[in-house]
Amino acid sequence: MSFKRIFAFLGVALALVGLAGCAPAPAAVPQEAAATVEPVAVRSRPMLIPTPTPFIDPNNECLSCHSDKDRLIQTAKPEEKAPSESKGEG
Amino acid sequence: MAPLEPWEKVLIDAGAFVQTTHGRMDCIECHGGVQSPDKETAHQGLIARPSEDSETFCGECHPNVVPAYQSSLHLTQSGYWTVLDERSTPENHPALEEMFGNHCSSCHTTCGDCHVSQPSSVGGGFVSGHIFQAKPSMTRNCTACHGSRVGKEYLGKNEGVRADVHFRQARMTCVDCHTMDEMHGSQRKDCASCHSPSELFGNPPSPHRYHGEEQPACTDCHSKVVNGLDGVEMHKQHSQDLSCQVCHSVEYTSCDSCHVAVSEDTGNPYFETKASYLTFLIGRNPLQNEARPYEYVVLRHVPVDKDSFSYYGDDLLPNYDALPTWVYATPHNIQLDTPQTETCNACHGNASLFLTADKVNPAEMDANAPVIVESVPEPVP
Numbered sequence: 059m060s061f062k063r064i065f066a067f068l069g070v071a072l073a074l075v076g077l078a079g080c081a082p083a084p085a086a087v088p089q090e091a092a093a094t095v096e097p098v099a100v101r102s103r104p105m106l107i108p109t110p111t112p113f114i115d116p117n118n119e120c121l122s123c124h125s126d127k128d129r130l131i132q133t134a135k136p137e138e139k140a141p142s143e144s145k146g147e148g
Numbered sequence: 149m150a151p152l153e154p155w156e157k158v159l160i161d162a163g164a165f166v167q168t169t170h171g172r173m174d175c176i177e178c179h180g181g182v183q184s185p186d187k188e189t190a191h192q193g194l195i196a197r198p199s200e201d202s203e204t205f206c207g208e209c210h211p212n213v214v215p216a217y218q219s220s221l222h223l224t225q226s227g228y229w230t231v232l233d234e235r236s237t238p239e240n241h242p243a244l245e246e247m248f249g250n251h252c253s254s255c256h257t258t259c260g261d262c263h264v265s266q267p268s269s270v271g272g273g274f275v276s277g278h279i280f281q282a283k284p285s286m287t288r289n290c291t292a293c294h295g296s297r298v299g300k301e302y303l304g305k306n307e308g309v310r311a312d313v314h315f316r317q318a319r320m321t322c323v324d325c326h327t328m329d330e331m332h333g334s335q336r337k338d339c340a341s342c343h344s345p346s347e348l349f350g351n352p353p354s355p356h357r358y359h360g361e362e363q364p365a366c367t368d369c370h371s372k373v374v375n376g377l378d379g380v381e382m383h384k385q386h387s388q389d390l391s392c393q394v395c396h397s398v399e400y401t402s403c404d405s406c407h408v409a410v411s412e413d414t415g416n417p418y419f420e421t422k423a424s425y426l427t428f429l430i431g432r433n434p435l436q437n438e439a440r441p442y443e444y445v446v447l448r449h450v451p452v453d454k455d456s457f458s459y460y461g462d463d464l465l466p467n468y469d470a471l472p473t474w475v476y477a478t479p480h481n482i483q484l485d486t487p488q489t490e491t492c493n494a495c496h497g498n499a500s501l502f503l504t505a506d507k508v509n510p511a512e513m514d515a516n517a518p519v520i521v522e523s524v525p526e527p528v529p
Contacts, residue, residue: 112163119183119190120175124278125162130155133187137154139271140414146421147296147403147451 152266152273161277170280178205197268199259206259213332214259219353220333222257227356235452235465243461250417251408255293262289262331269293286321296424297401297448301481306426309399312481325364358476361439366392382489391433391445393479394495395488399426400479406451409459421451430495431503431519435476447503447519448477454511469514474503497527 114121123129165171176183178198184190198205207214221227232244254269261267262284265274270292275285284290291299302322304311314320323331333354354360367374373392376384382395405422431447433440450473457464488494488501495501502521505513513520 112166114162114166117183118175119185120179120181121160121162121166123185123187123190124158124160127155127159130159131153134154134158140416143411143414143416143418144420146406146419147401147424148419148421 151271157265157271157273159274159277161279165278168279197258197260199261199264202259213328213334216334217259217332220331221354221357222262222331222333224353225252225256226353228252230355231452231471232465234470235467237466240461240464240466243464244457247408247457247460247464250410251419257293267293283321283323286323290322298480301400301479304481306399306401306481309426309481310483313483325368327364330363358435358440358478388441389443391440391442391478393446393477393482394430394442394444396482396484396486397428397446397479398481398483398486399428400446400448400477400481401425402427402449403451404449405453405456407453407456407458422453428501429474429503429507430501431474431521433476434472434519440476444521446477446479447472447474448479449474469512472516472519473512474508474516474519492528496525499524 114125116122123133175181178195180193180195181190182192195205202214202217217223228248232248233241236244255267257267263280263282264278265272266288275281275288287299291303300306301309302312302315304316310316314325328334370378372378373380373383374387376382376387386395401424403421403424406419407422408417408419410417427449429447430444433442433445435445436442452465452468452473454465454468502524503516503519504524505520505522508516508520
């Protein structure tokens, strides 16, 4: 690249910087007004890779029962534990 | 630790469990039983604790652990038999076996007692919805059994005694020191570097927990302490003749005179310990050997008594004096600064810290002759 082209490029760049300085200052936005701006949804579609839902085999009766708190409460045999007759540190 | 409700003990976190390796297996593969919505039918042939037969149910997938575990003290409880046999005679063995079955064997530990559930000796129940835990829970597994002494010491539950510095400052749990190899009864990795697994697995079970080299050893982490390479004068002087606990432990629990029997009212076994108290006593090392060369160690009184098992027969411990009742101890309440570390003469010339004859029950004098300190080290000028 010749020196002339380089000087021309730099000149244009300096002129643009100078013009930018003449632009009006941005109006100050009051804090409260800024706070009231409604958030905009960035993603309108579901994620492409959904979180996998664990597959629990409905035919697995063991797991179905043992993961059902209410059913376990109904069917669990109450434990009749006699109070300990031991005394002192074990 | 609050006891779990019966339903709570067997509640599976299905969503999380099915995503684990064990959750991909059919329940029946390990637990037997029948697929049925009816509880009675489903539980026909149920194996509630498959790891009672760990070689069958765990060994196929864990061949690096299960064979070694068969000789682990957690499984064999052979530490109890080492001292019972030493104090007794072969003809008393059947009576002691009955006693052992009623009072001691419930502490026998399966794979599941550490990795799935709370130990059965404290009522059982899943620790985390039947999700297998590689590292056992400190409070729901380890100190659930080792609570009276180790647990209280480590967690600072003895009144007026601070928790172990490893817990208080570093929040370390049991498995941070007590490695998988140690817990599973495997040899240390440095042994395995020369010996084949079959050689190591073929080893006879340890006779007690202080057999062989220290596991863990304080110097595994604090390696510069050896011979005072850390510049501490006390370590230069004493790292070979005192166990670490002599300087860095504080008061710990001793117990006296435990008796066991079966209740006439309920038919349940029970025990009665006469006394528990805090002590700190330095004595001669009853296990002095190459791995534990210390001349002095701290000693804990164990609650054995000549008549501890008299419910099961007369004079079951005729060789009562064959072992000390003040035993090698490793209290779990380590502190950087203790009364012993203050000055040389905190120990030298201080008879109150040593197990001298006047502190021993006269009936146990012969038993403790090997550990009694006859002359307290002279004060340092």
